[in-house]
Amino acid sequence: MKAWLLDQPGLDHLHIGEIERPTPGAGELLIRVEAVALNPVDYKVGSNGNPNWSYPHILGVDLVGEVVEVGSSIANIITGSRVAVHTNLSKYGGFAEYTVVDARACAVVPQGVSDEAAASILCAGMTAYEAVMQKLNTRDKETILVHAGAGGVGGFAIQLAKRLGLKVFTTASPENFEWVESLGADVVIDYNVEDVTARIMEETDGRGADLILNTVGRDVATADLDRLAFSGHLAYIAGPPDMTNMKGFTLSPSIHEVALGAAHASEDEHAIRNLAYMAEELMNLLDAGELNDLVTEVLSFDQLKEGLEKLQTRKVRGKLIVRIRD
Numbered sequence: 001m002k003a004w005l006l007d008q009p010g011l012d013h014l015h016i017g018e019i020e021r022p023t024p025g026a027g028e029l030l031i032r033v034e035a036v037a038l039n040p041v042d043y044k045v046g047s048n049g050n051p052n053w054s055y056p057h058i059l060g061v062d063l064v065g066e067v068v069e070v071g072s073s074i075a076n077i078i079t080g081s082r083v084a085v086h087t088n089l090s091k092y093g094g095f096a097e098y099t100v101v102d103a104r105a106c107a108v109v110p111q112g113v114s115d116e117a118a119a120s121i122l123c124a125g126m127t128a129y130e131a132v133m134q135k136l137n138t139r140d141k142e143t144i145l146v147h148a149g150a151g152g153v154g155g156f157a158i159q160l161a162k163r164l165g166l167k168v169f170t171t172a173s174p175e176n177f178e179w180v181e182s183l184g185a186d187v188v189i190d191y192n193v194e195d196v197t198a199r200i201m202e203e204t205d206g207r208g209a210d211l212i213l214n215t216v217g218r219d220v221a222t223a224d225l226d227r228l229a230f231s232g233h234l235a236y237i238a239g240p241p242d243m244t245n246m247k248g249f250t251l252s253p254s255i256h257e258v259a260l261g262a263a264h265a266s267e268d269e270h271a272i273r274n275l276a277y278m279a280e281e282l283m284n285l286l287d288a289g290e291l292n293d294l295v296t297e298v299l300s301f302d303q304l305k306e307g308l309e310k311l312q313t314r315k316v317r318g319k320l321i322v323r324i325r326d
Contacts, residue, residue: 003096005056009049022100024071035115036094037062038320039123043308052090062122063094064115082109084118088264104272107279110287117293120319121282124152129278131235132160135256141210145169150176155294158183200227294318
């Protein structure tokens, strides 16, 4: 089968080649891949490698496709089903014509949802869903700061937060203001020139945001402690805040790590099945026309590496999708 093969860590070593089609084992499905979403984790692990890999390796954590072979001990998904799945990055991924996945993490795609839309909600949408719907305590809360609202995680988080009735602050560059406002952002902050902390305090009468979703990194997460309301919740995906200089029994924050890949690594049955649950919930919203899929560009199979390089610039709006088959 044709696949994008990584011969060693580093995207310079990523190329199209031929490799033997895999065979599903117990609890696994063989998928004929139709579309994949590109995510920052793909180029990050592709650049750094993983000790569990043998080479050549196949990247790609998000995929949508048709089940063509079912391993033993599976009763709920049949051959011919169209499924979406966020995969285990320690194993072969979706940048190929065929791949094998854990059936427990698979969600059946509703008929009214396209391959591209279904792929878009996996890593980015599920991260936002886990943060906003499962980790952050939104009960009796009024405000949320979502960093990098023009990105995939941020864009889905804005929409989910608005569905809960929260007032949404987000950071973005001026060229993306209209985009994030169309998703539901109430206040957009130009992080390039504005003091984000001062603006949040101004907007909240000095109280701070009840909830914060940090998608940027540890330094910004640490700064978020100064933007958080008393007893507020901070969720992060790219490094925890440094709390060594924060005096105890003052802010009383709740800090949450959001890491989809940890569900696979944990081998916890509930955590892996929760991946399928979150994908199903998001696809139901897509099917009902209540969620923007954020797809801004669809690339061909041959353009996949170009798409990853574009994503590395951190200037991509929404989601990039690759069609594996024409």
